[in-house]
Amino acid sequence: MNKSFSLCYCVFFFLFFFSMFNFFVMIYFIMNNMIIFMEWELVSFNSMSIVFSILLDWMSLMFMVFVSLISSSVIYYSKSYMSSEMNLNRFIILVLLFIMSMIMLIISPNIISILLGWDGLGLVSYCLVIYYQNLKSYNAGMLTALSNRIGDVFILMVISWMMNYGSWNYIFYLNFMYNDYCMSMVSLMIIIAAMTKSAQIPFSSWLPAAMAAPTPVSALVHSSTLVTAGVYLLIRFNMLLINTFFLKILLVMSGLTMFMAGISANYEFDLKKIIALSTLSQLGLMMSILSMGLSDMAFYHLLTHAMFKALLFMCAGVIIHMLNDNQDIRFMGGLSLYIPLTSLCMNISNLALCGIPFLAGFYSKDLILEMVMMSNLNLMIFYLYYMSTGLTMFYTIRLMMYLMVNDYNLLCIYNLYDEDYVMLKSMFMLLFMSVIVGSFLMWMIFSYPYMIYLSLNLKLMVFYVSFLGMILGYLVSNMKINSLNKFMNTYDLSLFMCMMWFMPNLSTYGVSYYFLNFGQKMIKNLDMGWSELYSGQGMVKIVKNYSIINSYIQLNNLKIYLFSFIMWMMFIFFLLLIN
Template identity: 75%
Template sequence: MCLYMFIFLFFFSMMNFIFMIYFIMNNLVIFFEWELISFNSISIVMSILLDWMSLLFMMFVMMISSVVIYYSKSYMSSELNLFRFVILVMLFVFSMILLIISPNIISILLGWDGLGLVSYCLVIYYQNVKSYNAGMLTALSNRIGDVLILMVISWMLNYGSWNYIFYLEFMKNDLIMMFISIMIIVAAMTKSAQIPFSSWLPAAMAAPTPVSALVHSSTLVTAGVYLLIRFNLLIMKVFFIKFLLLMGMLTMFMAGISANYEYDLKKIIALSTLSQLGLMMSILSMGFPDLAFFHLLTHAMFKALLFMCAGVIIHMMNNIQDIRYMGGVSLYLPMTCLCLNISNMALCGIPFLAGFYSKDLILEMVSFSNLNMMVFLFYYISTGLTMYYTIRLLMYMMVNDLNLLSVYNLYDEDYIMLKSMFILLFMSLISGSFLSWMIFYYPYMIYLPFNLKMMVIYVSVMGGLLGYLVSNVNIYSVNKFALTYNLSNFLCLMWFMPSLSTYGLNYYFLSFGQNLLKIVDMGWSEMYTGQGIICILKNYSSFYNVFHFNNLKIYLFSFIIWMMIIIYMLFLKIY
């Protein structure tokens, strides 16, 4: 089953690649449209937009999903219901493809909602309490974006068509279009886990590792970024875009700091995804959609590889994810560690790997743009933090001593996993350069002073040095002071965002529903007879009691309010 799906997806990935080159060479765009329903003046049409961008993104999605399904053949081999897992992953991929090729907001909603629903099924795959909690947080966070897109559909009825491609130019100063743009931005922020919706992304690590590799590289989290790239000309006219820049930078900064305090291997990689999403969102809000798309594609390759390497290591370590137990892994898993190190270096932006081409270009455009000092500092500090947590992770996993067991069985002989990882390793090495030649058919020449050009190198070296030093510090000796402990608690827990999202938003509403369920379960007769009527009468009598004992005060207060209203009316009449 896995092998057939791998061949099917890989074949279509290569087909998309050939078509994409043909479309770029001939500057082609194909727009299909057929009418499904027509009533009164409204026609519901199904549209497909094929251009170089949608074909290239489909190629990357299909390649990563094919490799992940092949990897699952070995990783999920102990599962009894592997067939269900593969079907869920395929549904996930098809939902993403529907979202990629849709210029129509209704078909976008189908893909968008499909992603949300299938991601919930995949996050709760292991069916324990942690998975159910994480799945509920993921589903409810994503529902906000779904509801906003439904509102966009209803507001677009004013214009007679749901194809956003028609509104890009001639409705720049329209108030309703501005509201539509704001709703699309907030919907994209929920799906791409920007502050204040960030807490679901690390929680979604409860899913199996192949799912994490797929979800956090090229599909679910990038759906919001892709939507904004498509709607780019529409949203750039909105004042709200500056808010998106701020939220993107804060997300990038917050994720970088939290990753340095984290000990769960998968959660560190998830937080690095969050950091890169903040980078994409912020550069997109500055008006560079091509750079955001470029970074989205290069990031997809090395991030999927990073998760797959982490999956192999967790598998060998008796399903332990805590990096404090690991150490000297490179002696026992040399090929996996080779892939892990190269993907980590690509993430840091080491020259001539995939991440370097997009990240360096983004940071140079930030230095070149007319922005304030805060934006500049946030970008470069976040880049330094990426290097910081990567070096810390490598020190814990590769250099330190193994702290797991006195007798252990580590091996690197699973060729199915290795083959799938080597495909992505090859892509992590070459995808940056080949994309930079294809997407930018004229070279970006950015003239900067020498120190600004070298700023990325300075910040990376400093971050790496700090990561090396911090990995040798005993964190418990540092936390003797209450201030340091409280501060580290605040930074480690993603600025208390998971608690605010669960207890602050979900908990009270869900408990309200639970109370309502109790009433319905007991029956309305129980509510309005016997014990229920006594409670209602008690509440009314206490209210009347307060009213009765304070009646003079209430009378005087109402008299003063009436006098103020009369004076105000007279004042209006005179003037």
């Protein structure tokens, strides 16, 4: 155990100082408007050269700061959360591989090295999702790996299409090749790959299933690594995608993802799944603003969201730990009386998710929604944005009511305490960032302020929908009000919403059931049926029957021998009579 703890501390200090170093380098890059592009030639054979390239600009450095800071907090948190784990070293190394894959993806200007990071994320995420090794986690791991595999295949196809240009360093020709037919094909494949990794409809079902992983892994996956890889890829390729038809389809799909996740979260009672669905909703928001061409704003929301979402998962992990691994929010309640510091972190991260003014989420969400109102979009997209914002408030207030305000609702008394200082220290680091990071990034990313002119009602529209969502969340979580609860819990409606519009069924049973059923019938009727009857088993049966008769005759039975002797004598006598 001591070796594991020392590895924990080493990895934590390394990632933390790496984050700080990157932070100062990033400040220098922003002040001097610098970009560094490095390239090493690994193999040169005839006219073919295999190179390894690195792109360092303010965006990749800033993302690395956030990834390493959140990762250091998560690893420090894991020291306590996974303390009873026998193979803690293995867990830390897997998480480190996961972080390295993400950093590889961030600094790559080359589609092949992007594939290495992209595939590394998919492979290590599978290992982490099946970490607890039971049937549920195996199923979730296969769903996660196979959904992400679709994106890997599309990246491979992008590599083959880019052979037309003689180089896989896409940054060199994005600006002036976007009218080319090959580039339009590449853009379609990049969008589909990003949709699989960032779990947009119809690839959404793997994201809540990935909750089978340990909670520190969930905090890492849902904040700054796996699910944000698709968004980051689209940000890098944004120059290529502007004004393509595929972005309009992405806008509708991401808007529907945002809406569907918001509704499903209101019908869910599993604490981790509610937070996972809130991630899905925020990913829909990032993808939709990206498909409107505002890549810097999507990046801004990605970074602010990373901080409070990691904190939210860490708080959920503490609560699940303290309640004896119970995740159902109906058995919780009144936690703020027993674990005040964890409740403080939970509430602030929840409010940041809602977009309460002057917390991290407010700056990015408010800016995005106001830019949506300034844009030339139809009413459907407008309603999807604002209803999803209201639904975010709805499920957040519902969660807070169930956890903090409602009566203490446990089946029996558990040992509730708030003294795990290792977890609390890692959470307080992210709590500080969740409060200040919105305004801080606003100064860093945008060199000039967006000027937004709106009428008073449109300006206050965000507050209207948030207030409405808050009231509905209170009413639904308050057990005394039955009429709304009865409507919310009608069986067919709640089943449809809980199952994410039946998407898990469609992407698992819908894809595999008929093939498996057909295969079973083929095995039963052909392999174990006709082909057995007329080949192997049939021939064996005939030979076996003959051999049984033969062996019966040859059993040295005296009566049979006497009988056969008499038969032979009678036969010979009969022949003699004829002659």
